[in-house]
Amino acid sequence: MIDNNEPDSLIVRLVKWLEVNLFDFFKFIEAPVLFIVGLTLTSSMQSLQKIIRQENIPLSTILYNKSFYVLLAFITLYPILTCRHIKKRNSEKLKLKELDHDNNNLNSKLKEKNIIINEVKEYLNEAQEAISDLKIEHLADARNITSRFLAFISSNLKFTVNERISLYMHVEVDNNDNEQEFLHIFGRHSDNIEFKKINRLRFQKDQGVIGKAFIDVEINSQTIYLSGDDSEYLAQTKELGINKEVTRNFNMKSRSFYPYIITENLGTRIGVLLCESTTVDKDFNLEEVNNFLESHEGILIELLKYNHSILKKTIVNEDKL
Secondary structure (H helix, E strand, O other): OOOOOOOOOHHHHHHHHHHHHHHHHHHHHHHHHHHHHHHHOOHHHHHHHHHHHOOOOOHHHHHOOHHHHHHHHHHHHHHHHHHHHHHHHHHHHHHHHHHHHHHHHHHHHHHHHHHHHHHHHHHHHHHHHHHHHHHHHHHHHHHHHHHHHHHHHHHHOOOOOOEEEEEEEEEEEEEOOEEEEEEEEEEEEOOOOOOOOOOOOEEEOOOHHHHHHHHOOOOOOOOEEOOOOHHHHHHHHHHOOOOHHHHHOOOOOOOEEEEEEEEEOOOEEEEEEEEEEOOOOOOOOHHHHHHHHHHOHHHHHHHHHHHHHHHHOOOOOOOOO
């Protein structure tokens, strides 16, 4: 087994040192090599060389030679200048290491802060989702309260499993600076479980029987009838702005409708309570219906306003609702 703790040889250590300090090494030897080469080519140095070769060299002869002083100055100053350069170089390296260390610390702190920021964002998103869910639940609760009151009305009007009753309000929604008007459902009841399901929350103000009733029908005096023949029924709903495929998927294909228009402020239409039946040419007995609804119209208006106040505070996502 090879012992990895055996110390490196001198040559190996030298090679490793050169790998790290190669640039400094060449800078270190560059000046003396160039100086010695240049000095060798001067006449004073050649003269000094001849003097040195002689035996019994007189000191005065050496002292009068210029190259001697130049060489002496170089030998004296070069180590000093080299040490200063090495110290400066080491100082720069130390500063670079400190800067690199500070940079690493800053990056580490930045990563930690980013992690904290991301965690805070996640908490905020979760909180916003929770608040949104609570608002939607609140809106659903308000719709359930309204639906229970509609069940009371349905019972008193003796509606059967062939009928249902729904409460809509006129709402305006800003969509990218494009204001749109809808009829938004705030409650529904039927003794038929399938019929009281809510598939769509909003309808265009001028779409379908509900839209036609809200815009055109004379207030609380007219029943709307659609044909009992399926082909004619599809054609009629298409004229009302509803796609045939959508009509085919209706869970209740009503043929008789009575829209009770809800108004306030001297006749301003704010909502519709729509009575509908799958019975062809259903007689809703308008006098009885109107008398009962008029006696409870104040409650209907309060329910509309209550639901609308919650709706305005809620980001309505129809898929979630």
